[in-house]
Structure formats: C-alpha cells, structure tokens
Amino acid sequence: MTRAAAIAARELASYFRQPAGWIIIALYLFLAGLIFSTVILIPGRVASLRAFFELSGWLLLPVAPAISMRLIAEELRTGTIESLVTTPITSLGLVLGKYAAACLFLLAMLLPTLAYPAVLWAFSDPKPDPGPVMAGYLCLFLLGMLYLAIGTLASTLTNNGTLAFLITLFAILALMFAGIASVYVPDAFAPFFHAIWITPRITDFARGVIDTSHVAVFILTSAWLLCLAAAAMEVRRWR
C-alpha cells in the first residue's frame, strides 16, 4: 500500500505541475458553469441541480479520458515504466496508485462545483432538497470512477495517449448508448445491453434515488476494469 501511495502522490502532483491538468479543470468548470448559468440559474424556477447531474455523464465525457489517457501510456512512451516495474511494486499496486491519483484529481476538479448548491442554498426560496444534491454528487463521483477505470485500462493497452483517449471516449459512448443499441441487437443480447446502459442509472441518481444496485454496478465494474488493467500490465512481462 505504501508503494501504491507513493505512485498516487507522484502522479497527483504531476497533474498540477503540467498545464494539461489545469486545462482539464478549466474545461470542466467552464462546461459545468455553462450548464449552471443557462439551465439551472433561472429566476422563478424551483432550485434544483437535477439537470446538472443528468448532464454529468456528458460533461465528463471529454474530461475523464483526458485525465486517464496519460496514466500508464506516458510511462510506456517515455520508458519510465522500466524503472518503475522493476521496483518491488506489483502490477495491481501500480494500477491502483495511478487510478487513485486520477480519482483524487477528479475530486479536486469537482470541489469548486460545490459553489453551485451553495449559491442555490443562499439565494433560492424554497431551498433545494439536500438529498438529490448528495445523491447527485455521489453519482458524479461514481461515474467519474467508472470512466477513469475504463481510461486506466485503455492506458495500459497502448503507449499512445491519444489512442488511449479515443478508446476511452468510444467505450464511454458505448455505455451511454447501449440502451438504444439494444433495440437493434438479437433479443438474447438485449438484457446485457440494458445492464451496461448507464444513462437510466444517472437519471435515478439525479432524482435523488440512491439505488444500491446502481452503486454496486459502478464500483464492481470499476474494480473489474482495474483488475483487467493490472492483468494487462502483468501480461507485458510475459509477452
């Protein structure tokens, strides 16, 4: 765990030392601010962040792959992976460390958006229901975790960051449109497509419903993807 923490600390610091990290945060806050000011902050409307959370899946679409694209692909490209994986750290420890850093960066990125419920709380009457706000933030974080897990796996598969970005982007789009695609696939596959469809789960969270099955799906899928990423790293030793 100490080794994974060392990896996480180094990776997190590197986000803030490079312009890319700040550009990602700026991009996200710009998009989030745009939604807040144009869709939510409308005089005479009931104070609710529901639209913001419902659109969160789209909001994170360009941002999460940008956070995760360089996690391992950059190490592979520059060759630093060689001095990293020849230390006593395990492949799982390496992947978890990298992933933890990405999740912490995501948290740091989400933190300023707490200003939106604070503004609603201060200026609207009646005040917004705190339940859906908390559920919405939980959704945002779980969704981010899932996207970042996809991105971490993609990053282990190539030494090209752009390719990792695109793989992640298309994988997320596939999860968002799986329900629509289910209409066009044989009936036997339709339940699978419905199961991986994340849009209804986001809508439930945005309504303030914390369904444990949704939470479990996000967490277990992320964990499974991270195990695959660790396996992909281990396979590199055996290739």
Add this chain to the structure above:
Amino acid sequence: MIRVEQVKKSFGAVQAVRDVSFELAPGQVTGLLGPNGAGKSTTIRMIVGFFMPDEGRVLIDGIDTLANASAARSRIGYLPESAPLYPEMKVAEYLDFRGRLFCMPRTSRVAAIEKVIDRCRLGEMRRRRLAHLSKGYRQRVGLAAALLHDPPVLVLDEPTNGLDPGQIRETRELIRELSADKTTLVSSHILPEVEALCGRVIVIAGGKVRADGAIEELGRSAGERAVYVVQARLSRTNDEERFLKIMHNLPFVGEVSRAPEGRREGEWVEWCIWPKPGAPDLREAIATGATNAGFLLRELRSQSPSLERLFHSLVEQSTPAGGGAAA
C-alpha cells in the same frame, strides 16, 4: 548473487535468448557484451524482472524472480539504458519517490538520499528539475536511484552513457568501489570500458553465451595470443628489411609486421611481433637479437590481446543459426 539457469525468451517467432546460463558472485564486476540484437538487453531485463523467461529461471540472492518477484526485485538496483526519468520532478524529490517505492522508512530514506547525492556528485543539482539536467546528470540521477536502497545486486545498462571523460572516470571508480560487496553486472557497448572495469566478461551473440571468463582466459580460448610491441630505430634504407629478417629468424616468432596504428616518429618505427603457440616470454630474445644486429630499441612490451579483437573474433565465430535475436 545472480544465478541465471537455462533461460529462454522468444518474441513471436524470434528467439531472443536461448539457453543462457551463468552465475555471478559478490565482489566482482562482470561485463555483458554483445553486438546489437544479441539478446543482452533481453537477458538483463529478465534478471531485473521486466520480462519473465519463457523457460528457465533467474535467482537473485537465492530468490526466484518468478516465485517471489517483489522480494527478488527489492534486492536489485537497476539503471536502465538512457535512464528515463520524470521531467517535472526535482532530483531530491525523485530520489525520495524511489525510496518510497522500496518502502524505506523516512529517516533512513533521508540519510540514503544524502549519501547517494554525495556519492554521485549531485549536490548542486538536488533542487533542479530533471527536465533541466544534462544527459550526464540525468545518468547520474539514474545511478543514484539504483544505489539508493543499498541493494546487494547492481545491474547497470550502459552506466557511462552520456558522461564526459571526467564523469566516466568517477563513475568507473564508484562502480569499482561499490562492487567490493555487491554483485555487479554492467552491460556496455564500449569495449575499453568493459576492459577497464570488469574482471569477467560474458559475451552474448545470437541469443547464446559465446564466451564467459576473465579477458585473458577468453583470449586463450579464442586462440588469441599476446603480442610484443617494439619500437626500433631504422636509420638506413634497408633497415626495415633487415629488422624483419632478424625478427623472423628468432625462435618461436610467428608473424612480424608494422603496428597497424603504430606511429612513426622520425626514425623510430613501431612493430608488432606475434609469437608461435606455446612460445615462452620472448622479450629477452627480441631485445638481444635487435641490439646484436645494431638496432636501438626504445620500447619493448608484451601486450595482452585486446577485448576488441577478442570480441570480434568471438562474434565472428558465432554465426547466427536461424531466427535472430532481439536487442
């Protein structure tokens, strides 16, 4: 101690390493030599755990790199070729990160960082970003990182790559100093470096060990002989022919020729004299023969076969048998 047992590694159809075995004891610097694509980098990468062998095994201090990978890797200090580093980090910060990867407690980590910074002469650079360092300093940071946790096994891939002559000398001295109580394996393309640094040489070509031993031993096994280098004064026009004839007539003398890279300074000419197999020391006979014939000598020395000659003769002997090998 490093023990490599019948290790094999293939990349697709290419057999990079075939049946490589050797054992390295502490207190010795061993050089790993081979042409490009010989399989030496793959061998090194299997030793440090970057690759796992398809067959065979590698033991580090008696620990199998497959059965107990983390424990084996914790005993190795590895400097990869060209020492890739994180450009945004500072020198001391990077070393601290490396120390944490080896689970060094904070107090010993701080002390170890100071020690390696001092040993690798990085004091002035400790607060510099790695991106702003010259190639030589980056190489030294890589070496410092390899030494940080005081490993019993050191594996250094081209350790003097990018260093200036003064730094090369310092690094060689440092490696020699460290090797007293460590098992050290050095891979290098620079033959004089291996000659100067290593007591033992392993030559890999075509994925196989072609030679293994001290340089003198390798010379004997490869049929290379010591050569006598003579500087004689040739003042008259037919002196060259006369000198050649006298030397040829000496017992046990095989071949005599002008030294290939020998200098001619005025009347002084450098010659190489190769003895026949089984010849005794010919220095007295050469000196007596030359002076009796009226030649003045100002240098006469016996020169062991150079590693470069040995290397080329060994690599030429080992024509690749199908497939090929990776770098």
